[in-house]
Amino acid sequence: MPVHSFQIGNLDCAILSDNSSTSKLRDLFPAVPELEFQKAKTTLNLPEQITVGYNCLYLKQNNQHILVDTGTGQGQLLTSLKEIGLSAEDLDIIILTHGDRDHIGGVLDFPNARFILSQKMFESWSQSEKQEQMVEEFIGLFRRSLDAQELELRAKGRRKFYLEMLPAIQDRLNPVSFEQEFLPGIKLVDATGHRSDHSALEINSQSQTLLHIVDSIRHPLQIKYDWASFIDSYPSELITSNKRLVTRALTSNALIFSSHLTFPGLARLNTSPAGLEWHWLE
Ligand SMILES: [Zn+2]
Numbered sequence: 001m002p003v004h005s006f007q008i009g010n011l012d013c014a015i016l017s018d019n020s021s022t023s024k025l026r027d028l029f030p031a032v033p034e035l036e037f038q039k040a041k042t043t044l045n046l047p048e049q050i051t052v053g054y055n056c057l058y059l060k061q062n063n064q065h066i067l068v069d070t071g072t073g074q075g076q077l078l079t080s081l082k083e084i085g086l087s088a089e090d091l092d093i094i095i096l097t098h099g100d101r102d103h104i105g106g107v108l109d110f111p112n113a114r115f116i117l118s119q120k121m122f123e124s125w126s127q128s129e130k131q132e133q134m135v136e137e138f139i140g141l142f143r144r145s146l147d148a149q150e151l152e153l154r155a156k157g158r159r160k161f162y163l164e165m166l167p168a169i170q171d172r173l174n175p176v177s178f179e180q181e182f183l184p185g186i187k188l189v190d191a192t193g194h195r196s197d198h199s200a201l202e203i204n205s206q207s208q209t210l211l212h213i214v215d216s217i218r219h220p221l222q223i224k225y226d227w228a229s230f231i232d233s234y235p236s237e238l239i240t241s242n243k244r245l246v247t248r249a250l251t252s253n254a255l256i257f258s259s260h261l262t263f264p265g266l267a268r269l270n271t272s273p274a275g276l277e278w279h280w281l282e
Pocket residue numbers: 100102103215259260
Protein backbone atom coordinates (compact mmCIF):
# COMPACT_ATOMS: atom_id res chain seq x y z
CA MET A 1 0.00 0.00 0.00
CA PRO A 2 1.27 3.50 -0.68
CA VAL A 3 2.98 5.48 2.05
CA HIS A 4 3.91 9.16 1.76
CA SER A 5 6.54 10.46 4.20
CA PHE A 6 7.08 14.15 4.87
CA GLN A 7 8.17 16.55 7.59
CA ILE A 8 6.34 19.23 9.60
CA GLY A 9 9.00 21.22 11.46
CA ASN A 10 10.97 18.56 13.33
CA LEU A 11 8.21 15.96 13.25
CA ASP A 12 8.45 12.94 10.97
CA CYS A 13 5.05 12.39 9.40
CA ALA A 14 3.56 9.85 7.01
CA ILE A 15 0.27 9.32 5.26
CA LEU A 16 -0.65 5.64 5.45
CA SER A 17 -3.19 4.17 3.11
CA ASP A 18 -5.78 1.82 4.58
CA ASN A 19 -7.83 1.42 1.41
CA SER A 20 -9.26 3.25 -1.58
CA SER A 21 -12.37 3.05 -3.74
CA THR A 22 -13.93 4.83 -6.68
CA SER A 23 -17.12 6.82 -6.64
CA LYS A 24 -19.15 8.90 -9.04
CA LEU A 25 -18.59 12.56 -8.23
CA ARG A 26 -22.35 13.15 -8.64
CA ASP A 27 -23.10 10.65 -5.88
CA LEU A 28 -21.20 12.75 -3.34
CA PHE A 29 -23.70 15.58 -3.65
CA PRO A 30 -27.25 14.23 -4.10
CA ALA A 31 -28.80 17.33 -2.48
CA VAL A 32 -27.28 19.68 -5.07
CA PRO A 33 -29.69 20.37 -7.97
CA GLU A 34 -28.59 18.74 -11.25
CA LEU A 35 -28.14 22.01 -13.16
CA GLU A 36 -26.06 23.54 -10.40
CA PHE A 37 -23.90 20.43 -10.18
CA GLN A 38 -23.33 20.21 -13.96
CA LYS A 39 -22.43 23.90 -14.12
CA ALA A 40 -19.80 23.49 -11.39
CA LYS A 41 -18.45 20.31 -12.97
CA THR A 42 -18.13 21.91 -16.41
CA THR A 43 -16.64 25.17 -15.09
CA LEU A 44 -13.95 23.27 -13.24
CA ASN A 45 -13.56 20.57 -15.89
CA LEU A 46 -13.97 17.78 -13.33
CA PRO A 47 -14.02 14.04 -14.12
CA GLU A 48 -17.10 11.84 -13.60
CA GLN A 49 -15.29 9.47 -11.24
CA ILE A 50 -13.13 10.18 -8.25
CA THR A 51 -10.80 8.00 -6.23
CA VAL A 52 -11.75 8.06 -2.58
CA GLY A 53 -8.87 7.49 -0.20
CA TYR A 54 -9.04 5.95 3.28
CA ASN A 55 -5.85 7.44 4.66
CA CYS A 56 -4.42 7.83 8.16
CA LEU A 57 -1.85 10.27 9.50
CA TYR A 58 1.19 9.03 11.41
CA LEU A 59 3.48 11.34 13.45
CA LYS A 60 6.62 10.81 15.45
CA GLN A 61 7.27 13.23 18.30
CA ASN A 62 10.00 12.76 20.93
CA ASN A 63 10.28 9.10 19.99
CA GLN A 64 6.58 8.57 20.53
CA HIS A 65 4.70 6.92 17.68
CA ILE A 66 1.34 8.60 17.13
CA LEU A 67 -1.45 7.57 14.81
CA VAL A 68 -4.57 9.57 14.03
CA ASP A 69 -7.51 7.18 13.71
CA THR A 70 -7.28 3.45 13.21
CA GLY A 71 -8.73 2.76 9.76
CA THR A 72 -11.48 0.29 8.99
CA GLY A 73 -9.85 -2.59 10.85
CA GLN A 74 -10.24 -4.62 7.64
CA GLY A 75 -7.95 -2.69 5.31
CA GLN A 76 -4.22 -2.37 4.77
CA LEU A 77 -3.28 0.06 7.53
CA LEU A 78 -1.10 -2.42 9.41
CA THR A 79 0.69 -3.31 6.16
CA SER A 80 1.30 0.39 5.53
CA LEU A 81 2.66 0.76 9.08
CA LYS A 82 5.06 -2.09 8.37
CA GLU A 83 6.39 -0.14 5.41
CA ILE A 84 7.61 2.58 7.80
CA GLY A 85 9.13 -0.08 10.05
CA LEU A 86 6.42 -0.26 12.70
CA SER A 87 4.05 -2.87 14.03
CA ALA A 88 0.76 -2.22 15.83
CA GLU A 89 2.48 -2.88 19.20
CA ASP A 90 4.86 0.06 18.62
CA LEU A 91 2.13 2.71 18.65
CA ASP A 92 2.16 4.83 21.84
CA ILE A 93 -0.70 7.22 21.16
CA ILE A 94 -3.81 6.98 19.01
CA ILE A 95 -5.87 10.11 18.45
CA LEU A 96 -9.52 9.43 17.60
CA THR A 97 -11.41 12.06 15.59
CA HIS A 98 -14.94 10.60 15.54
CA GLY A 99 -16.78 7.32 15.89
CA ASP A 100 -17.29 6.26 12.25
CA ARG A 101 -16.30 2.73 11.40
CA ASP A 102 -13.61 3.74 8.90
CA HIS A 103 -11.85 5.66 11.71
CA ILE A 104 -12.37 3.42 14.74
CA GLY A 105 -12.52 -0.02 13.08
CA GLY A 106 -8.96 -0.88 14.12
CA VAL A 107 -9.12 0.41 17.72
CA LEU A 108 -8.52 -3.05 19.18
CA ASP A 109 -5.44 -3.64 17.01
CA PHE A 110 -3.16 -1.44 19.15
CA PRO A 111 -2.55 -3.12 22.53
CA ASN A 112 -0.03 -0.61 23.95
CA ALA A 113 -1.48 2.69 22.85
CA ARG A 114 -3.31 5.22 24.96
CA PHE A 115 -6.17 6.95 23.20
CA ILE A 116 -6.75 10.69 22.97
CA LEU A 117 -10.22 11.88 22.04
CA SER A 118 -12.24 15.04 22.57
CA GLN A 119 -14.22 15.41 25.78
CA LYS A 120 -17.25 15.83 23.52
CA MET A 121 -16.66 12.53 21.74
CA PHE A 122 -15.96 10.80 25.03
CA GLU A 123 -19.24 12.03 26.56
CA SER A 124 -21.23 11.25 23.43
CA TRP A 125 -20.15 7.65 23.33
CA SER A 126 -19.84 6.84 27.03
CA GLN A 127 -23.06 8.32 28.43
CA SER A 128 -25.94 5.92 28.02
CA GLU A 129 -28.46 8.66 27.25
CA LYS A 130 -26.35 9.85 24.33
CA GLN A 131 -25.17 6.59 22.80
CA GLU A 132 -28.32 5.89 20.81
CA GLN A 133 -28.35 9.49 19.55
CA MET A 134 -24.91 8.82 18.08
CA VAL A 135 -26.28 5.74 16.32
CA GLU A 136 -29.30 7.65 15.05
CA GLU A 137 -27.33 10.61 13.69
CA PHE A 138 -25.50 8.18 11.43
CA ILE A 139 -28.24 5.83 10.28
CA GLY A 140 -30.55 8.84 9.79
CA LEU A 141 -28.47 9.53 6.66
CA PHE A 142 -29.72 6.28 5.13
CA ARG A 143 -33.39 6.30 6.18
CA ARG A 144 -34.57 7.15 2.67
CA SER A 145 -32.25 4.83 0.80
CA LEU A 146 -32.08 1.61 2.84
CA ASP A 147 -34.71 -0.84 4.08
CA ALA A 148 -35.29 -1.61 7.76
CA GLN A 149 -33.06 -4.69 7.74
CA GLU A 150 -30.12 -2.83 6.21
CA LEU A 151 -30.61 0.06 8.64
CA GLU A 152 -30.51 -2.34 11.57
CA LEU A 153 -27.26 -3.81 10.27
CA ARG A 154 -25.71 -0.34 10.12
CA ALA A 155 -26.98 0.46 13.60
CA LYS A 156 -25.50 -2.78 14.91
CA GLY A 157 -22.13 -1.89 13.39
CA ARG A 158 -22.30 1.49 15.07
CA ARG A 159 -23.31 0.11 18.47
CA LYS A 160 -20.26 -2.14 18.43
CA PHE A 161 -18.14 0.94 19.20
CA TYR A 162 -19.74 1.65 22.55
CA LEU A 163 -20.77 -1.89 23.45
CA GLU A 164 -17.49 -3.67 22.69
CA MET A 165 -14.66 -1.40 21.68
CA LEU A 166 -14.78 1.43 24.21
CA PRO A 167 -15.21 -0.89 27.21
CA ALA A 168 -12.15 -2.85 26.02
CA ILE A 169 -9.95 0.28 26.04
CA GLN A 170 -11.63 2.28 28.81
CA ASP A 171 -8.51 2.36 31.01
CA ARG A 172 -6.53 3.84 28.17
CA LEU A 173 -8.91 6.67 27.19
CA ASN A 174 -7.71 10.25 27.70
CA PRO A 175 -10.39 12.86 26.92
CA VAL A 176 -9.07 16.37 26.18
CA SER A 177 -10.68 19.74 25.48
CA PHE A 178 -10.66 21.37 22.07
CA GLU A 179 -7.72 23.76 21.59
CA GLN A 180 -5.85 22.20 24.53
CA GLU A 181 -2.24 21.29 23.70
CA PHE A 182 -2.28 17.69 24.88
CA LEU A 183 1.15 17.15 23.29
CA PRO A 184 3.59 19.93 22.39
CA GLY A 185 2.05 21.87 19.48
CA ILE A 186 -0.80 19.38 18.97
CA LYS A 187 -4.47 20.09 19.66
CA LEU A 188 -7.94 18.94 18.67
CA VAL A 189 -10.14 21.46 16.88
CA ASP A 190 -13.94 21.45 17.04
CA ALA A 191 -15.18 20.54 13.55
CA THR A 192 -18.83 19.65 14.14
CA GLY A 193 -20.95 18.92 11.08
CA HIS A 194 -19.94 15.63 9.54
CA ARG A 195 -20.96 14.25 12.94
CA SER A 196 -21.74 16.05 16.18
CA ASP A 197 -18.51 14.77 17.77
CA HIS A 198 -16.25 15.28 14.74
CA SER A 199 -12.82 16.81 15.46
CA ALA A 200 -10.06 18.16 13.29
CA LEU A 201 -6.46 18.23 14.47
CA GLU A 202 -3.83 20.96 14.33
CA ILE A 203 -0.13 20.15 14.52
CA ASN A 204 2.50 22.87 14.90
CA SER A 205 6.25 22.45 14.88
CA GLN A 206 8.93 25.10 14.25
CA SER A 207 6.43 27.56 12.71
CA GLN A 208 5.03 24.97 10.32
CA THR A 209 1.42 23.83 10.60
CA LEU A 210 -0.44 20.76 9.46
CA LEU A 211 -4.23 20.92 9.69
CA HIS A 212 -5.85 17.49 9.54
CA ILE A 213 -9.44 18.20 8.51
CA VAL A 214 -10.43 14.52 8.71
CA ASP A 215 -13.89 14.13 7.06
CA SER A 216 -14.88 17.81 6.96
CA ILE A 217 -13.94 18.28 3.31
CA ARG A 218 -13.96 15.25 1.04
CA HIS A 219 -13.88 17.21 -2.22
CA PRO A 220 -12.74 20.78 -3.08
CA LEU A 221 -16.27 21.51 -4.47
CA GLN A 222 -17.50 21.58 -0.89
CA ILE A 223 -15.64 24.73 0.03
CA LYS A 224 -15.92 26.39 -3.36
CA TYR A 225 -19.73 26.18 -3.33
CA ASP A 226 -20.53 25.56 0.36
CA TRP A 227 -21.86 22.07 -0.27
CA ALA A 228 -22.30 19.28 2.24
CA SER A 229 -21.81 15.71 1.04
CA PHE A 230 -24.29 12.81 1.22
CA ILE A 231 -22.57 11.51 4.35
CA ASP A 232 -22.71 14.67 6.48
CA SER A 233 -25.21 14.52 9.34
CA TYR A 234 -25.49 18.28 9.92
CA PRO A 235 -25.04 20.18 6.62
CA SER A 236 -25.37 23.74 7.89
CA GLU A 237 -23.00 23.16 10.82
CA LEU A 238 -20.56 21.50 8.41
CA ILE A 239 -20.54 24.53 6.11
CA THR A 240 -19.95 26.90 9.05
CA SER A 241 -17.18 24.77 10.48
CA ASN A 242 -15.55 24.35 7.03
CA LYS A 243 -15.35 28.14 6.71
CA ARG A 244 -13.56 28.25 10.07
CA LEU A 245 -11.15 25.50 9.00
CA VAL A 246 -10.35 27.26 5.72
CA THR A 247 -9.68 30.56 7.55
CA ARG A 248 -7.48 28.69 9.99
CA ALA A 249 -5.52 26.99 7.20
CA LEU A 250 -5.04 30.27 5.30
CA THR A 251 -3.99 32.20 8.42
CA SER A 252 -1.21 29.79 9.29
CA ASN A 253 -0.40 28.79 5.67
CA ALA A 254 -1.06 25.26 6.87
CA LEU A 255 -0.59 22.13 4.88
CA ILE A 256 -3.96 20.40 4.97
CA PHE A 257 -4.65 16.70 5.04
CA SER A 258 -8.03 15.07 4.58
CA SER A 259 -8.79 11.39 5.17
CA HIS A 260 -10.84 10.75 2.03
CA LEU A 261 -9.20 12.86 -0.63
CA THR A 262 -7.26 10.85 -3.22
CA PHE A 263 -3.99 9.59 -1.69
CA PRO A 264 -2.00 11.23 -0.21
CA GLY A 265 -4.66 13.93 0.31
CA LEU A 266 -2.22 16.72 1.14
CA ALA A 267 -2.64 20.26 -0.19
CA ARG A 268 -1.97 23.88 0.52
CA LEU A 269 -4.70 26.48 0.02
CA ASN A 270 -4.30 30.02 -1.11
CA THR A 271 -6.58 32.79 -2.25
CA SER A 272 -6.36 34.30 -5.72
CA PRO A 273 -8.63 36.75 -7.57
CA ALA A 274 -10.39 33.66 -9.00
CA GLY A 275 -11.09 32.31 -5.50
CA LEU A 276 -9.59 29.58 -3.40
CA GLU A 277 -6.86 27.52 -5.05
CA TRP A 278 -5.67 24.06 -4.05
CA HIS A 279 -2.03 23.18 -4.55
CA TRP A 280 -1.74 19.41 -4.30
CA LEU A 281 1.31 17.69 -2.98
CA GLU A 282 2.17 14.64 -5.06
ZN1 LIG B 1 -14.33 8.87 7.22
